[in-house]
Amino acid sequence: MKKPRVGIFGFTGCAGDQLMILNLEDELLDLVGALDIKSFTMASSLVEDDEYDVAFVEGSITTPKQKEKLEQIRNKSKLLVAIGDCAAWGGVQASCNGIVSVSKKMVEVYGSRNVWEIYESKPLSAYVKVDFVLPGCPIEKEEFLRAATSLLHGDIPEAVDYPVCVECKLRENGCVLLEGRLCLGPITPGGCKARCPSLGVDCIGCRGVIDGESRIKSAIEVFKEAGFEKDYVKKRLRMFAANYPEILEVK
Amino acid sequence: MAKADLPKLFRTLAKYGPVVAPVRVGENVVFREVTSLEEVELEYTRSLTPPKKLFLGPQEEILKFDGEKYEEVFEDGKAVLFGVHACDINGLLKLDEIYLDSPQDEYYARRRENVMIVGMSCVPDERCFCTSTGSSYAYGGFDLFLHDIGREYVVRVRTERGYEFTKDGYFKRMEEKDFLAFKKAEEKKVRSIKRKVDLAGIGDLIDVTPKSLWEELTAKCLACGSCNLVCPTCQCYDVLDVLELDIRSGSRIRRWDSCMLKRHALVAGGGNFRPTVVERTANRLSCKVGGEIRCVGCGRCTVYCPAKIDLVEMLERIRVGA
Numbered sequence: 288m289k290k291p292r293v294g295i296f297g298f299t300g301c302a303g304d305q306l307m308i309l310n311l312e313d314e315l316l317d318l319v320g321a322l323d324i325k326s327f328t329m330a331s332s333l334v335e336d337d338e339y340d341v342a343f344v345e346g347s348i349t350t351p352k353q354k355e356k357l358e359q360i361r362n363k364s365k366l367l368v369a370i371g372d373c374a375a376w377g378g379v380q381a382s383c384n385g386i387v388s389v390s391k392k393m394v395e396v397y398g399s400r401n402v403w404e405i406y407e408s409k410p411l412s413a414y415v416k417v418d419f420v421l422p423g424c425p426i427e428k429e430e431f432l433r434a435a436t437s438l439l440h441g442d443i444p445e446a447v448d449y450p451v452c453v454e455c456k457l458r459e460n461g462c463v464l465l466e467g468r469l470c471l472g473p474i475t476p477g478g479c480k481a482r483c484p485s486l487g488v489d490c491i492g493c494r495g496v497i498d499g500e501s502r503i504k505s506a507i508e509v510f511k512e513a514g515f516e517k518d519y520v521k522k523r524l525r526m527f528a529a530n531y532p533e534i535l536e537v538k
Numbered sequence: 539m540a541k542a543d544l545p546k547l548f549r550t551l552a553k554y555g556p557v558v559a560p561v562r563v564g565e566n567v568v569f570r571e572v573t574s575l576e577e578v579e580l581e582y583t584r585s586l587t588p589p590k591k592l593f594l595g596p597q598e599e600i601l602k603f604d605g606e607k608y609e610e611v612f613e614d615g616k617a618v619l620f621g622v623h624a625c626d627i628n629g630l631l632k633l634d635e636i637y638l639d640s641p642q643d644e645y646y647a648r649r650r651e652n653v654m655i656v657g658m659s660c661v662p663d664e665r666c667f668c669t670s671t672g673s674s675y676a677y678g679g680f681d682l683f684l685h686d687i688g689r690e691y692v693v694r695v696r697t698e699r700g701y702e703f704t705k706d707g708y709f710k711r712m713e714e715k716d717f718l719a720f721k722k723a724e725e726k727k728v729r730s731i732k733r734k735v736d737l738a739g740i741g742d743l744i745d746v747t748p749k750s751l752w753e754e755l756t757a758k759c760l761a762c763g764s765c766n767l768v769c770p771t772c773q774c775y776d777v778l779d780v781l782e783l784d785i786r787s788g789s790r791i792r793r794w795d796s797c798m799l800k801r802h803a804l805v806a807g808g809g810n811f812r813p814t815v816v817e818r819t820a821n822r823l824s825c826k827v828g829g830e831i832r833c834v835g836c837g838r839c840t841v842y843c844p845a846k847i848d849l850v851e852m853l854e855r856i857r858v859g860a
């Protein structure tokens with residue numbers, strides 16, 4: 288069997304997801320053996336001008352140049368997988384989208400609005416077709432490995448389309464939301480084995496939302512009844528998923 | 539038997555196999571393996587997840603494969619499930635109707651065979667409604683059942699296997715006063731369960747409930763699945779194969795599923811015959827009380843719903859139709 292050609296690319300983000308892949312110490316060698324890794328902007332500086340069976344792309348898109356590069360990657364790749372919250376939802380850097388304008392941010396950070404052209408931080412899907420999303424800030428390395436294995440087998444990986452609550456209950460945790468913390472578990476896709484509630488703290492939603500499934504309006508109502516301030520709820524919702532239409536429009 | 543002799547019984551039971559019993563963890567009670575009676579929460583209301591987890595694990599490997607052959611994985615050693623309440627024993631009997639019906643589920647059946655069950659009287663709270671579902675008393679489904687009558691336990695023996703554990707000298711024959719105390723304790727328990735729900739014909743009412751009422755009843759529902767995952771009678775599971783990097787070997791996992799989740803009714807091509815919480819909730823309620831009563835009134839789905847959606851309140855509104 289010919290090894291699948293894989294490209295790994297990064298845009299605006301902390302490169303934490305690529306780091307998670309390198310953190311797969313035990314499996315990394317097998318992984319490198321099974322895949323023909325053509326471009327890995329973190330592990331080596333090599334960027335081959337090639338075609339890819341799968342492109343794993345990290346980071347959000349914030350400049351015209353990135354948009355162009357992303358389009359090139361899309362054209363060269365059979366499958367494009369967004370990895371991490373920035374690529375999936377625009378990341379923490381999108382949390383003020385629609386509230387603070389890009390030019391205001393420019394002035395605040397660089398003193399002038401004309402340093403260079405930037406966009407509001409957007410997920411990859413704002414510009415190109417994304418075939419699969421591995422969410423998380425950062426991604427779960429086991430999930431990456433499972434996805435890579437499925438792709439090797441020729442399957443689209445299993446998407447987590449159920450909330451953190453499911454894993455929270457499978458782990459026999461009580462409910463921190465019922466105990467008075469604003470837990471975003473009910474609207475956040477699982478896959479992290481309910482890491483935070485299992486430690487007794489609330490889920491901050493680092494895996495974004497479940498597209499078309501998360502019950503944002505109901506969650507806002509539940510949080511309101513639990514006594515949380517509107518502004519606080521809005522900030523919490525925006526932290527990792529501000530670009531999700533139902534969250535973007537929360538007043 | 540005298541309560542003071544419980545440690546003796548515990549020690550003999552432990553000879554049969556590892557003992558799994560209710561243990562307090564923070565605000566909740568969960569079933570865990572214990573090595574001494576001191577760890578056990580003898581007086582509790584309800585465990586977070588039901589003891590069904592011993593027979594149908596939340597997530598478990600059922601077979602391994604290597605590309606050529608497969609091997610089933612059975613975790614079916616002997617064990618003692620200690621301190622189970624009547625509602626949960628009745629819940630297991632309801633699961634039996636499905637898992638032991640032919641063709642029986644071998645994983646479940648073997649464990650059911652090998653795990654001994656010791657029931658224990660309960661401490662109901664305001665969210666229990668087991669008298670409305672006919673599950674406040676366990677007629678069968680256990681080896682031994684300990685009823686707290688004050689300083690002593692009345693022990694009901696249901697199986698030969700259970701009987702073997704009652705041969706030690708500290709078991710006394712019941713006298714009339716014990717019968718009376720037992721009757722009194724049971725009556726007191728039943729009286730303390732104030733929550734009632736009328737389930738007669740509720741299945742038909744569920745069917746004719748208008749969408750507008752369903753929308754109101756489910757407005758806060760987060761489609762989180764918790765209600766199913768804590769239910770002692772939820773029987774659905776999902777099966778998935780997890781491959782190793784060699785893409786030949788791997789294992790088959792089964793885990794609890796929930797009809798409140800998107801994937802439960804997702805079919806090939808992306809269609810979903812229960813797209814929203816409205817259809818999913820109608821399905822859940824129909825499954826529990828629509829035909830045969832499959833709810834044992836334990837109250838877990840209400841207690842652990844992050845949106846505080848109350849099953850009994852929903853059923854009452856469905857009866858009223860508004």
Ligand code: SF4
Nearest residue numbers: 452455462463470472
């Ligand atoms: S603690 Fe959070 S994730 Fe867990 S069940 Fe409650 S709301 Fe869901």
Ligand code: SF4
Nearest residue numbers: 479483490491492493
């Ligand atoms: S519980 Fe929430 S915040 Fe914590 S790792 Fe999981 S998705 Fe991220």
Ligand code: SF4
Nearest residue numbers: 769833834836837839
């Ligand atoms: S439906 Fe609710 S009350 Fe009934 S058995 Fe299940 S968890 Fe208990």
Ligand code: SF4
Nearest residue numbers: 759760762763765843
């Ligand atoms: S536990 Fe509550 S919020 Fe979650 S799916 Fe069930 S009814 Fe809806």
